[in-house]
Amino acid sequence: MTDQQQLLDILAQVARALGNGHRLALLERLAQGEAPVETLAATAGLTVGNASQHLQQLRRAGLVTATRAGKQMIYRLTDERIVTLMGLLREVAETNLAEMERLVGRLFADDDADGALEAVSREALLAGLAEGRVALLDVRPEDEFAAGHLPEAINIPLAQLDAMLERLPRDREIVAYCRGPYCALSHEAVQRLRQLGYPVRRFEEGFPEWKAAGLPVV
Amino acid sequence: MTDQQQLLDILAQVARALGNGHRLALLERLAQGEAPVETLAATAGLTVGNASQHLQQLRRAGLVTATRAGKQMIYRLTDERIVTLMGLLREVAETNLAEMERLVGRLFADDDADGALEAVSREALLAGLAEGRVALLDVRPEDEFAAGHLPEAINIPLAQLDAMLERLPRDREIVAYCRGPYCALSHEAVQRLRQLGYPVRRFEEGFPEWKAAGLPVV
DNA sequence: TTATCATTCAATAGATTAATTGAATGATGG
DNA sequence: CCATCATTCAATTAATCTATTGAATGATAA
Structure with missing residues (x-):
């Protein structure tokens, strides 16, 4: 497998992390500001366990980071550009579907x-x-x-x-x-x-x- | 399921269409200009059948369109912004992974x-x-x-x-x-x-x- | 220390996606 | 009309993803 293919595969992994409605809902909430898992789960309508799993995937894709604050894990977007990325995704979808x-x-x-x-x-x-x-x-x-x-x-x-x-x-x-x-x-x-x-x-x-x-x- | 959830699910479908290295390779080739399936397959290193399948998925996601020209189907990007979208995906991935x-x-x-x-x-x-x-x-x-x-x-x-x-x-x-x-x-x-x-x-x-x-x- | 709370991990079953094969379609040239 | 070519469709199997359950971890407070 060539370096190019590997690079495209990694990009694809990031795109796949965006490829689930629940995860997009989590990201949309995170775009409002950092939040603990419980809050994120509630906003996205998920159980805490399930939200945690999805957050791990977002973390592996480099889209969110987490820090511990006492008992809670606080998640946040790694990058302001993720908001732009989702906005562009929305525009493209709106225009073409x-x-x-x-x-x-x-x-x-x-x-x-x-x-x-x-x-x-x-x-x-x-x-x-x-x-x-x-x-x-x-x-x-x-x-x-x-x-x-x-x-x-x-x-x-x-x-x-x-x-x-x-x-x-x-x-x-x-x-x-x-x-x-x-x-x-x-x-x-x-x-x-x-x-x-x-x-x-x-x-x-x-x-x-x-x-x-x-x-x-x- | 609420309208919001449905909207996010559709966005997720578009993101999933981007979530495969072969499809990103096809899109990268299409970003150079329109091309028939055979050319696309060759550039991406796929069999024609497999390329065709992936192109269908991209079509369902509204990312490409196809028109017939004689025996051939000519594919093209639906939207110039898809190039920007992939560029942004690349930037975010590069910064955070x-x-x-x-x-x-x-x-x-x-x-x-x-x-x-x-x-x-x-x-x-x-x-x-x-x-x-x-x-x-x-x-x-x-x-x-x-x-x-x-x-x-x-x-x-x-x-x-x-x-x-x-x-x-x-x-x-x-x-x-x-x-x-x-x-x-x-x-x-x-x-x-x-x-x-x-x-x-x-x-x-x-x-x-x-x-x-x-x-x-x- | 122990109990409690928030979160994560591990394991499972069900659902979705990917690649492959061979048959079917649609246009062209003889 | 028939043969050919490019492409798509349908069906299969392997691989991956999702949600759920219950146990494990890590921090706090009694």
Whole structure:
């Protein structure tokens, strides 16, 4: 076997590590910030044992590292570029697979039945923030918000949305974001807040993409 | 199963399509330009039947498309971004896997025993070309050169190098390139030409990366 | 030290993927 | 229309991957 073939085989191993929905879910959670196995398992809907196995595979592929903190093992992404890699994978899949288009369409159809409510692009969001026209709403769970968020964002986890409405400004448009383009949290938040009459739209990306782009995070 | 999970599963399918060394070899060849199954099979060192199977998988993942031309099926990449995707996969693997470093080191050690001959970066190559200081040598097979190459490049396939030395200019540094960072052709060409006393270095990327970056191709 | 907790390891069975073989399809040239 | 060629399809076996179970490890707290 030639050196080239060996190199391609190693690249293939890395790609295979990405080739499982559960592992992608773990990576998506890790893109929000480091976390112990139990948290990762819960977010991905796995048993701890199973999550641990998948994390070992990600570790062997060089995608995550782990350090011990007391009883817990804390996992994190080895490399910010992994977020970019998953984003590119998403783009390629979205462009070239009809199945993908169908699912994405369904995800977006709910909160935008008449097509009037396009998601806010990164450029539009930056402009709106600079001009003070928009307020940022982070609807992820508290621990993810605490691990890092967009500057000036207000954190109201989706579950507490109704109870904490008074924290939302009334004088500006609200832009909600969560874990990424496919994360349901901001979709649901937008639906709920629309019902209540708030001027609100989704950010088309999420925290990890913002951070990977080198934009400021807190 | 939620929509999110379904989306991640589809992304995982695309990643799995990249998760095999033979398929990566096929994609690397396709990144040079479209080709019929027989050519692809030969380049990847596969039987035609086996190559066909792998190409079906790549097709199902939306990474390649095929059209019939007479008796032959011509395959091509669906999307220029696939080159970028593979490049990013390579970068992440190179940064985070010791095994990878070892292999890459070995690949580079041969033609640069004393560390004096670093590969030429894209920036350095562009500058050298603009100033007329360098001549470009494409050592890929004729059909790949014909399907697209860097402007002003001279094509001498590696196998004919010794026979066609008179086509090389003697007044400039020569920069050799081939299919990509891990392609052996330019390494071997550099070794041979060094022995013969030519001032020659490798381009650190290859034709597909140049093209994917939006630089001009002929 | 012992009990407890978080995580990993080892072993298993079931599911998926890969390579190989030979037959089938679709286009071309006689 | 028939023979030929390039490619694909179908079926098989071997190999690999996944989820599950229960035992083992490593750190903490009583």
